[in-house]
Amino acid sequence: MMCLSDDELQMLADNALDKKDRTRALSHIKSCAHCQEQYTQIQSVFTFLESEPAVNLPAGFADAVAACAVGKYPPLADTRLNISVAQPVPTNQVRTKRMQNRIKDIAIAAVVAITLSILLNWLSSNSLGTAVDALGYDLDTMDIPFAYAMLLFTLTIGVFVIDAFMYRRFNKLNIHGRDRK
Amino acid sequence: MQRTDAELIRRSREADGDAFAELVRRYEKRVFGIVYRMLDDYAEATDITQETFIKTYTHLDQFDDERPFMPWLATIALNLARNSLASIWAKRQALDDDLSSNTDEFTCLEVLDEVQSVLSHLTPEQREVIVLRHISDLTYEAIAEATGEKVSTVKSRLFEARQRIKLLRIHEEAKL
Numbered sequence: 001m002m003c004l005s006d007d008e009l010q011m012l013a014d015n016a017l018d019k020k021d022r023t024r025a026l027s028h029i030k031s032c033a034h035c036q037e038q039y040t041q042i043q044s045v046f047t048f049l050e051s052e053p054a055v056n057l058p059a060g061f062a063d064a065v066a067a068c069a070v071g072k073y074p075p076l077a078d079t080r081l082n083i084s085v086a087q088p089v090p091t092n093q094v095r096t097k098r099m100q101n102r103i104k105d106i107a108i109a110a111v112v113a114i115t116l117s118i119l120l121n122w123l124s125s126n127s128l129g130t131a132v133d134a135l136g137y138d139l140d141t142m143d144i145p146f147a148y149a150m151l152l153f154t155l156t157i158g159v160f161v162i163d164a165f166m167y168r169r170f171n172k173l174n175i176h177g178r179d180r181k
Numbered sequence: 182m183q184r185t186d187a188e189l190i191r192r193s194r195e196a197d198g199d200a201f202a203e204l205v206r207r208y209e210k211r212v213f214g215i216v217y218r219m220l221d222d223y224a225e226a227t228d229i230t231q232e233t234f235i236k237t238y239t240h241l242d243q244f245d246d247e248r249p250f251m252p253w254l255a256t257i258a259l260n261l262a263r264n265s266l267a268s269i270w271a272k273r274q275a276l277d278d279d280l281s282s283n284t285d286e287f288t289c290l291e292v293l294d295e296v297q298s299v300l301s302h303l304t305p306e307q308r309e310v311i312v313l314r315h316i317s318d319l320t321y322e323a324i325a326e327a328t329g330e331k332v333s334t335v336k337s338r339l340f341e342a343r344q345r346i347k348l349l350r351i352h353e354e355a356k357l
C-alpha cells in the first residue's frame with residue numbers, strides 16, 4: 001500500500017475518515033515508520049493547540065451572566081465581578097415590574113386606610129353611644145359595621161389575588177428574587 | 182443526575198436562571214477559548230464571551246433543539262469576535278499611525294502564551310478554522326456552516342494552517 005498523504009493523516013487525526021479508510025490507514029501506520037512519524041507530529045500539533053490558555057474567566061462568571069440574562073439583578077457593571085454589561089435588562093420587563101409594584105403599593109395603602117377608618121368609626125360610635133345604650137343597639141345600627149367588615153373582607157381577598165398573581169409573574173421573570181439565595 | 186442540554190435550554194426559555202447558569206458553566210470554557218484565541222485580548226475576550234451568552238439567551242427561541250448546541254454557540258461567538266477584531270485592528274492601525282509620528286512612546290502589548298504567539302502568524306481565516314476545530318471540537322461541516330465557507334475550503338484551510346504551525350514550532354525549537 002502507498003504511504004498516506006498529509007491530508008489523509010490529518011483527516012485520520014480529525015476522526016473524519018470513514019470506517020473502512022480509517023482501518024486501512026491505521027494498519028498502514030503500524031507497518032510504516034515514515035507515516036508513523038508524520039502521524040505523531042500531527043498529534044503533537046493537536047495536543048499543542050488544545051492546551052488551555054493560561055488565563056481563564058473570573059470565578060462566578062456563569063451565575064453572573066445568567067442573572068444578567070434573566071434580568072434578576074441590575075446590569076452586571078454593578079456587581080463585584082465588574083464585567084461591563086453588553087445588553088441591559090429588557091425595558092418592558094422593568095416597566096412591568098415597576099407597574100406591578102405600584103399596584104401592590106396602592107392596594108396595601110387602601111386596605112390600611114380602610115381598616116383604620118373602620119376601627120376609628122367603630123370605636124367612636126361605641127364611645128358616643130356610651131354604656132347606657134350599649135345593649136340597646138338594634139339591627140339598623142349593627143348593619144354599618146357589618147357592611148364595613150364585608151367590604152374589608154372583599155378587599156383582603158382582592159389583595160391576596162393580586163399578590164398571588166404578581167408573585168407568579170415575578171417568579172416567571174425571575175426578578176422576584178426575595179426567596180432565592 | 183445531570184440534566185441534558187435540551188432540558189436546560191427548555192428551562193432557560195422559561196427564564197429559569199439556574200438552568201441557564203448551568204448551561205453557561207457547561208460551555209463557558211470553550212466559548213472563551215474560541216474568542217480569546219482569536220483576539221489575544223483578555224478583557225475583550227471576557228466581554229465577548231459574556232455578550233455571546235446574553236445573545237444566546239435572547240435568541241434561544243430560534244435554536245432547533247434537535248441539533249447540537251455547540252456549533253450554534255460557536256457561530257454566535259465567532260461573529261461577535263469577528264466584529265470585535267475589526268474594531269481592534271482599526272484601533273491598532275490608528276495607534277501605529279500615532280506611533281510613527283512619535284517614536285518615544287511605546288505600547289504595552291499583552292504577554293502571549295506559546296499557542297497565541299504561534300497563532301499570531303496565521304491569517305485570521307486560518308485562525309478561525311483552527312479554533313473552531315480544536316477548541317469547540319466542531320466537524321468540518323459545522324465549521325463550514327459557522328464560517329459560511331464550503332467544506333472543501335475549510336479542509337484545505339485547516340490542513341494548510343496545521344502545516345504552518347508544524348513548521349513554526351520546528352523553527353521555534355531550533356531557536357532554543
Ligand SMILES: [Zn+2]
Pocket residue numbers: 002003004028032033034035036
Ligand atoms: Zn507510509
